[in-house]
Amino acid sequence: MPFRQGSARTRQRTVLLVGIAVLLAALVLAVVLASLLTHAAHEASPKMLQWKDRGTTKNLQEVILGRCYNYIAERYPELGDKDCLKIWESLKDAFIYKNPCNITSEDYQPLMELASHPIPCNKSLFWSKTHDLVHRYTKSNQNFITLEDTLLGYMADRISWCGDPSAPGINYESCPKWSECESNPSFVFWKLASKMFAEAACGVVQVMLNGSIEAGAFRNSSIFGSIEVFNLNPDKVSEVHIWLMHDIGGPQSESCSGHSIQRLKSILEERNIRIICEDNYRPVQLLQCVHNPDHTDCRLCTNST
Numbered sequence: 001m002p003f004r005q006g007s008a009r010t011r012q013r014t015v016l017l018v019g020i021a022v023l024l025a026a027l028v029l030a031v032v033l034a035s036l037l038t039h040a041a042h043e044a045s046p047k048m049l050q051w052k053d054r055g056t057t058k059n060l061q062e063v064i065l066g067r068c069y070n071y072i073a074e075r076y077p078e079l080g081d082k083d084c085l086k087i088w089e090s091l092k093d094a095f096i097y098k099n100p101c102n103i104t105s106e107d108y109q110p111l112m113e114l115a116s117h118p119i120p121c122n123k124s125l126f127w128s129k130t131h132d133l134v135h136r137y138t139k140s141n142q143n144f145i146t147l148e149d150t151l152l153g154y155m156a157d158r159i160s161w162c163g164d165p166s167a168p169g170i171n172y173e174s175c176p177k178w179s180e181c182e183s184n185p186s187f188v189f190w191k192l193a194s195k196m197f198a199e200a201a202c203g204v205v206q207v208m209l210n211g212s213i214e215a216g217a218f219r220n221s222s223i224f225g226s227i228e229v230f231n232l233n234p235d236k237v238s239e240v241h242i243w244l245m246h247d248i249g250g251p252q253s254e255s256c257s258g259h260s261i262q263r264l265k266s267i268l269e270e271r272n273i274r275i276i277c278e279d280n281y282r283p284v285q286l287l288q289c290v291h292n293p294d295h296t297d298c299r300l301c302t303n304s305t
Helices: 002-044 060-075 084-095 105-115 131-140 151-156 185-200 223-231 259-270 282-288
Strands: 125-128 203-210 237-245 274-279
Touching (some): 084 105, 105 185, 131 203, 131 282, 185 223, 223 259, 237 259, 237 282
Parallel strands (some): 203 237, 237 274
């Protein structure tokens, strides 16, 4: 009897040990298979396309929605009927899961229709190579509006975005530069927004150009020179005032009689739009002088002999 009991216990221990061994083997096999499947899935999933410019702005949705709500609440409450959520969705749909070199104007058309709004006559202010100065001026003088002061421009200013055919559909690592492909999300957006801004201009419009750059104040390759100037409507725009600004103490590479300004005059006159050019428009120059109050260019009057 004791012998049989010992044998039974031995068999039970053997069965238990075999069961534990089988369980451990199954567990190890499961871990190995899971690791192999995960590795295979990682290798099979397509990588994000690589580009040379910065990627999509972090928290893009929150940035766009925040700017949209702030613009309507603080700047133009009369645009209270604008739906910021729909505006964000239309922007996202324009580029998400798309190759960033295959974006078209049609992709942005719903966004343009949702976010566009009228521009009062005599307030449109265009610019080229004067980004910081022109926006300092419109902040101090709200009688003028640049593209970046519209809802579309305000939301998109100095941020970037692009999609990718692979998940999650938005590339936060890199986006194409304009030189890599012209049909990228940012370039197509700004071309279309600039075209609409020019078409909406009426009355007397202003343009602030940089007379201190060697390449010329007016350049055919710029957004203003290639898009905006040709989309001004002669039936709506009566006159263009050029403010040719020079850096305080910097080079005066071109004046109102310079070659590129004369080329701009010819383009506008051929389209039956009158033009007036002024070197160093004084209200803007005084703004420049805030940082250079003692410079000779900033003297309010000169001593007569």
